[in-house]
Amino acid sequence: MEETMFIDPQRCIGCRSCVAACRECGTHKGYSMIYVDYLDRAETTATMPTVCMHCTEPTCALVCPADAIKMSEEGIVMSALKPRCLDCRNCVNACPFGVPKYNTEMHLQMKCDMCYDRSSEGLMPMCASVCPTGAIAFGKYEQIVPLRRTKPVNVHVFGNQHVETKVYLMLPTDADAVEVDGCGVFEGMLQRPAEERQTPTVESWIDTQVEHSDKSNEF
Amino acid sequence: MHTIKTRDKFTSVVYGLAASAGLTLLVIVGSRNLEHYDAALFGYTVASVVAFGAIVYRYALWLSRPATRIYWRRGWQLFRDRRRLAENTKSAAQTITHNLVEQRFIRRRGFTRWLMHALIMWGCLLSAAVTFPLVFGWIHFKLEGERGYRTYLFGFPLNALDGRSVAAWVVFHALDFTAVMVIAGCAIAIRRRLRDRGAIALQQYMLDFVPHLLLISVSVTGLMLTVSSLWLGGYMYSFISLTHQALVIMTLFYLPFGKLFHVVQRPASVGVELYQRRAREMPQAACARCGVEFVSEMWLGDLKQVVEELGFDYTMPDGRQLQDYCPRCKRVMRGLSYASLPDRTAEVFRGSRAEGKETMNAE
Numbered sequence: 001m002e003e004t005m006f007i008d009p010q011r012c013i014g015c016r017s018c019v020a021a022c023r024e025c026g027t028h029k030g031y032s033m034i035y036v037d038y039l040d041r042a043e044t045t046a047t048m049p050t051v052c053m054h055c056t057e058p059t060c061a062l063v064c065p066a067d068a069i070k071m072s073e074e075g076i077v078m079s080a081l082k083p084r085c086l087d088c089r090n091c092v093n094a095c096p097f098g099v100p101k102y103n104t105e106m107h108l109q110m111k112c113d114m115c116y117d118r119s120s121e122g123l124m125p126m127c128a129s130v131c132p133t134g135a136i137a138f139g140k141y142e143q144i145v146p147l148r149r150t151k152p153v154n155v156h157v158f159g160n161q162h163v164e165t166k167v168y169l170m171l172p173t174d175a176d177a178v179e180v181d182g183c184g185v186f187e188g189m190l191q192r193p194a195e196e197r198q199t200p201t202v203e204s205w206i207d208t209q210v211e212h213s214d215k216s217n218e219f
Numbered sequence: 220m221h222t223i224k225t226r227d228k229f230t231s232v233v234y235g236l237a238a239s240a241g242l243t244l245l246v247i248v249g250s251r252n253l254e255h256y257d258a259a260l261f262g263y264t265v266a267s268v269v270a271f272g273a274i275v276y277r278y279a280l281w282l283s284r285p286a287t288r289i290y291w292r293r294g295w296q297l298f299r300d301r302r303r304l305a306e307n308t309k310s311a312a313q314t315i316t317h318n319l320v321e322q323r324f325i326r327r328r329g330f331t332r333w334l335m336h337a338l339i340m341w342g343c344l345l346s347a348a349v350t351f352p353l354v355f356g357w358i359h360f361k362l363e364g365e366r367g368y369r370t371y372l373f374g375f376p377l378n379a380l381d382g383r384s385v386a387a388w389v390v391f392h393a394l395d396f397t398a399v400m401v402i403a404g405c406a407i408a409i410r411r412r413l414r415d416r417g418a419i420a421l422q423q424y425m426l427d428f429v430p431h432l433l434l435i436s437v438s439v440t441g442l443m444l445t446v447s448s449l450w451l452g453g454y455m456y457s458f459i460s461l462t463h464q465a466l467v468i469m470t471l472f473y474l475p476f477g478k479l480f481h482v483v484q485r486p487a488s489v490g491v492e493l494y495q496r497r498a499r500e501m502p503q504a505a506c507a508r509c510g511v512e513f514v515s516e517m518w519l520g521d522l523k524q525v526v527e528e529l530g531f532d533y534t535m536p537d538g539r540q541l542q543d544y545c546p547r548c549k550r551v552m553r554g555l556s557y558a559s560l561p562d563r564t565a566e567v568f569r570g571s572r573a574e575g576k577e578t579m580n581a582e
Binding site: 009025026027028029035037038039046047048050059062063064065066067078083084086087088089090092093094095096097098099105106107108116117120156158159160161169171172173175178179180181216217 | 281284286287289290318324327328415416417419420421478481484485487488491492494495513514518519522525526529531532533534535536540541542545546547548549550551552553554555556557558560
């Protein structure tokens with residue numbers, strides 16, 4: 001598969017069409033495997049769409065005690081093989097991108113597999129097919145990149161660890177990698193003094209989702 | 220990155236050979252110096268001994284993976300805790316009943332799926348429980364009186380059966396019943412694999428179809444033996460018998476390296492479940508960013524050790540490991556890093572309060 005995904009968070013408007021569409025994928029069994037996280041809901045409307053980045057050396061697969069997470073020939077990191085998965089959830093907490101999901105009741109690990117039923121046949125994954133702004137795009141590198149002013153980068157640096165991925169993040173700068181330092185430079189800029197911060201009085205469905213699903217990666 | 224060490228390979232080979240030797244010894248002892256051993260089943264015995272060694276080899280190799288080794292050691296360590304031995308035994312028994320016997324977790328995925336798996340699993344396990352002791356000469360029957368059959372286990376006499384009773388009929392035809400169960404289960408599985416869009420995309424011939432085809436062929440040829448002897452006066456019996464034997468041997472050799480290995484691997488989930496239960500009672504690790512308690516400290520410590528052993532170094536500038544953050548904070552932190560890439564005047568996040576704040580600061 002020459003095609004891959006290109007994620008451009010600055011185009012994301014947080015509409016969650018991708019979240020809804022993801023459930024329709026044949027390999028996801030009615031569950032959504034994509035995340036749209038608010039960076040700081042009280043401070044900014046910015047949202048971060050997260051799909052599996054399909055690492056070239058996937059941490060999730062290597063920490064799996066059952067050797068249940070396999071890569072396809074095209075470099076797609078698959079959901080855990082059901083007969084093998086031992087219900088340990090190592091992958092959920094080891095993934096540097098916070099991607100794999102788990103259902104405790106069904107002993108079932110699932111993750112974004114780039115809608116393998118579709119992408120293996122050259123069709124767009126569900127999320128890319130419905131994204132209204134092009135924040136999630138699917139195609140060949142030479143098709144997508146000339147259409148954008150942003151720079152495709154497939155290297156993340158988490159502290160000392162370089163992680164190379166099949167999926168690209170579109171950067172608005174000339175950087176060669178996304179450095180996740182955990183210090184929250186931008187976060188520091190966003191935070192207002194405590195007295196100025198507004199506490200939402202009504203819990204919306206989105207808060208419920210964040211509390212009960214997004215935080216634990218339980219689906 | 221983790222590669223299998225030569226020492227681990229060597230140890231696994233030793234375990235495999237020891238297992239094969241041990242089983243051979245048990246065959247000799249259990250059949251009372253081969254007195255009750257049926258020489259016609261020699262091919263099955265050799266295949267079983269080789270397959271058993273290969274299974275143990277694969278299992279030992281599997282346990283040498285860093286993550287598996289830690290779970291294995293920690294699982295037994297937690298289980299052997301003397302103060303909680305009774306509680307742990309109860310917990311393990313509960314997991315065995317719910318997960319391995321009843322398979323409730325598969326039932327929650329869907330009734331048909333559960334039925335399919337239950338038919339194949341019990342069909343295979345019951346068949347194995349009948350066949351292996353017979354092949355190894357551990358069980359044999361002797362005629363007593365006109366129609367009494369006495370069972371001998373390892374040469375020790377057990378109860379006698381009336382050869383014409385319903386119970387005897389069921390016992391003698393046990394493999395026919397299990398063959399029907401396996402065929403029905405495999406039929407459900409193949410039907411799903413031919414229709415489910417997700418399954419069609421993901422399945423592989425060797426991994427997902429071959430085991431079903433092997434099990435069906437073994438079951439069908441097994442039933443043909445009954446048909447031949449009961450209704451066809453033994454027509455083609457030796458040919459069918461040879462075909463059945465060849466198919467069984469192929470299945471036995473497929474066992475350690477294919478999908479069916481999960482039969483041996485999956486019971487390890489009992490240990491993992493015990494680990495998870497005990498972990499929930501222990502002090503919990505709070506996410507370094509949002510403060511939510513997301514896993515136990517023990518689990519997090521073990522995970523970080525595995526990650527390190529695998530050659531990863533997720534040490535952050537503040538000395539923490541990336542695994543100290545909950546999955547959601549990892550995603551948000553990446554988003555924030557992305558957001559901090561451009562300078563403030565760039566078009567990224569224009570309209571956000573951050574921009575306004577910066578403008579205010581500049582003023």
